[in-house]
Amino acid sequence: MQDIFQPEVRLWQHIEALIRSEMETFAYREIRTPVLEKTELFVRGVGGGTDIVKKEMYTFSDKGDRSVTMRPEGTASVVRAVNEHGLLNAGEPVSKYYYIGPMFRYERPQKGRLRQFHQFGVECFGSDSPFVDAEVIQILYNILTKLKLSDISVKLNSIGCPECRPVFRQNAEKYFGAVKDKLCVECNERINTNPLRIYDCKTPSCKENITGAPVILDHLCEGCSQHFESVKRALAQIGVPFVIDARLVRGLDYYTRTAFEVTSKHLGAQDALGGGGRYDDLVSELGGQKTPAIGFGMGIERVVIAVKTQNIDLGLGSGLRAYVVPLSRNEAEYAFKLLDILRKADISAQMAVSEKKTGVHFKDAEKAGADFAVIIGEDEIKNGTLTVKDLRKRSQQSVSEAELAAYIKNN
Numbered sequence: 001m002q003d004i005f006q007p008e009v010r011l012w013q014h015i016e017a018l019i020r021s022e023m024e025t026f027a028y029r030e031i032r033t034p035v036l037e038k039t040e041l042f043v044r045g046v047g048g049g050t051d052i053v054k055k056e057m058y059t060f061s062d063k064g065d066r067s068v069t070m071r072p073e074g075t076a077s078v079v080r081a082v083n084e085h086g087l088l089n090a091g092e093p094v095s096k097y098y099y100i101g102p103m104f105r106y107e108r109p110q111k112g113r114l115r116q117f118h119q120f121g122v123e124c125f126g127s128d129s130p131f132v133d134a135e136v137i138q139i140l141y142n143i144l145t146k147l148k149l150s151d152i153s154v155k156l157n158s159i160g161c162p163e164c165r166p167v168f169r170q171n172a173e174k175y176f177g178a179v180k181d182k183l184c185v186e187c188n189e190r191i192n193t194n195p196l197r198i199y200d201c202k203t204p205s206c207k208e209n210i211t212g213a214p215v216i217l218d219h220l221c222e223g224c225s226q227h228f229e230s231v232k233r234a235l236a237q238i239g240v241p242f243v244i245d246a247r248l249v250r251g252l253d254y255y256t257r258t259a260f261e262v263t264s265k266h267l268g269a270q271d272a273l274g275g276g277g278r279y280d281d282l283v284s285e286l287g288g289q290k291t292p293a294i295g296f297g298m299g300i301e302r303v304v305i306a307v308k309t310q311n312i313d314l315g316l317g318s319g320l321r322a323y324v325v326p327l328s329r330n331e332a333e334y335a336f337k338l339l340d341i342l343r344k345a346d347i348s349a350q351m352a353v354s355e356k357k358t359g360v361h362f363k364d365a366e367k368a369g370a371d372f373a374v375i376i377g378e379d380e381i382k383n384g385t386l387t388v389k390d391l392r393k394r395s396q397q398s399v400s401e402a403e404l405a406a407y408i409k410n411n
């Protein structure tokens with residue numbers, strides 16, 4: 001779990017502002033759900049056989065002896081909330097929600113993998129249209145490209161529906177049964193319970209044996225196949241590049257049909273920036289009406305790492321524009337008035353309050369990340385002008401008090 005502070009926190013704020021603006025454009029509305037939920041929600045929603053539920057949840061009994069869990073992901077909570085508050089229409093207009101917030105997973109920490117991390121996620125309820133799939137994938141792609149991230153790859157797959165799974169399962173059971181001596185203990189259990197999970201296993205010998213395994217993409221029913229073709233066409237139409245990855249299954253049990261993930265070449269082992277998929281049966285499994293839905297989760301820490309690793313200049317700066325420096329105690333009151341003038345003009349400003357040598361004040365101003373130092377000495381007060389030093393250009397200019405705010409705004 002990590003503390004996040006200056007200057008990195010500005011990048012976080014920038015990413016969050018970009019998300020909110022993009023969400024306005026795509027007509028998604030924010031939803032804020034609690035961090036704690038009943039444990040049962042995730043066992044039912046995420047799936048009892050997943051690593052998240054089996055190994056990674058922060059679960060404890062509260063003082064009322066109820067088993068509660070700090071949310072490991074956002075979708076189950078959003079589905080619970082929309083069911084509970086009757087926020088779902090059976091059809092159109094579709095209900096579109098997004099969230100930004102902390103998630104908790106007791107995983108082995110490494111670069112890009114934390115125990116408290118933050119996700120931005122979207123959930124769209126009420127339509128099984130392939131255009132909705134394309135829209136959701138486009139949102140993730142847009143945000144990452146607006147952050148100037150390059151070398152990202154959108155991986156796309158379909159993992160079918162309850163109609164196409166039985167034949168796939170038979171073939172997968174046959175295939176994995178024949179190589180079961182080479183699979184880990186857990187995957188041996190998965191052969192008959194949930195063979196899709198084997199595709200996600202990180203054990204080297206399992207990974208080797210997945211290469212030749214049957215994939216669900218070759219077993220799609222007519223409906224799933226048509227849906228997948230339409231999603232691909234819609235993505236091509238709006239210029240979202242993608243590659244088909246027939247082995248992409250995602251780590252959660254609730255997906256049906258479309259599954260996708262966006263990866264970055266700059267992240268090392270934990271290379272997924274975000275991922276999601278369609279979950280047409282989850283709302284009803286969690287007690288609601290049958291409602292088709294799709295969503296994704298994006299890891300903000302990973303996006304931050306990718307932006308920093310690629311040295312992307314988003315022009316953020318420190319945000320501080322003016323550092324007001326009274327040269328002695330005699331100018332302090334005037335400096336305080338000036339500080340107020342700047343702030344009333346919505347200019348981010350700070351004032352030096354201790355007496356120091358002028359050169360040291362300049363160093364402080366730079367350390368604080370200010371664009372300008374505004375110097376007030378005896379002469380400045382006498383002449384009614386201020387010395388404004390541009391700390392980026394290393395130039396200096398005399399500016400009158402009346403013009404100061406406009407000068408800073410325009411430079």
Ligand code: AMP
Pocket residue numbers: 073105107112113114115116117118119251272273274275276297298299300301302
């Ligand atoms: P998931 O729902 O597990 O696919 O997670 C969605 C996204 O959240 C991933 O693509 C990552 O970017 C991010 N993420 C998941 N787990 C972690 C973690 N432990 N630490 C940091 N980011 C994570």
